[in-house]
Amino acid sequence: MTVNEHLTRYDGLRVIEFGSGDTAVPGERIAWAVRLGQEGDPEEDPFDQVFTRFLDSVDTAGVTHLIIGFWDTDCTASSMEAQQLLVDAAPRLPNLRALFFGDITFEESEISWIEQGDVTPLLRAYPDLERLDVRGGTGLALSPLSSAALKVLRLESGGLPAAVVRAVGASDLPNLQTLELWLGVQNYGGDATVADLASILSGERLPALTRLGLMDSEIQDEICAAVATAPVVARLRELALSKGVLTDDGAEALLSGQPLTHLAELDLRHHYLTEPMMTRLREALAPVEALLIDEPQKSDGDWRYVEVAE
Secondary structure, rough: OOOOOOEEEEEOOOEEEEEEOOOOOOOOOOOEEEOOOOOOOOOOOOOHHHHHHHHHHHHHHHEEEEEEEEOOOOOEEEEEEHHHHHHEEEEEEHOEEEEEEEEEEOOOOOOOOOOOOOEEHHHOOOOOEEEEEEOOOOEOOOOOEEEOOOOOOEOOOOOOOOOHHHHHHEOOOOOEEEEEEEEEHHHHHOOOOOHHHHHHHOOOOOOOEEEEEEEEEEOOHHHHHHHHOHHHHHHOOOEOOOOOOHHHHHHHHHOOOOOOOOEEEOOHHHHOOOHHHHHHHHHEEEOOOOEEEOOOOOOOOOEEEOOOOO
């Protein structure tokens, strides 16, 4: 899978691209998107100038949802300059509640070519932020932190560093409801092991969590075996173990573990399950909505692919 299109809706709101000429209707809540390529030749409009025009052109006190897209025509350029612009702008964006950092399509940069950095300063600059989505794992860093405001944390990558996974588990996030991690593959920096997930799976620091996604992993079977006995699962409404290299071994571990029939949804899409195992899952989990609607993936010999890597 590749990211083919920019977001058109974010957190339920319509996205308006800054510089596109589109406007909100009276009373409409929107999500603003700021990126290169909307205001003429991007080489003549560096991101800092585009972002400054955005701040000077809109009612920044009314901005609650913001998307940061392509920030440099050099696809290997770090996000740190764009991040610093956001940190510096915090006093002008007092009501920002949701931020998607890195809405970048494959034509601009493959997901594992996106050069991220330490996103901890963003969360510290915006202590009232309720949702953070980040795309790109290369160079991504996070320090353990405390946030009573954060409700949704999503990290999309083709390879999520183990240190980031451990930092999430070590953070105090008492009101986090949704956590989604695209773990990726080792070749692109996804070196997390099941041991790195221990704090998340215990649920001790995540008392409000109702949706957990541990996805896109080449150790998906091992993750399923750990999830089968994880204390956090009992309080979940939705569980996503999709996008990875799930086989019958992982599915068997799920079926042999704690009951999952309290779930409203179990997402296992993009898998390597046999037809008999898919049937067993549907029968054992009814009435849970087990999302197995796509065709099983085909192995290349002994090689299996996650959905999102490069």
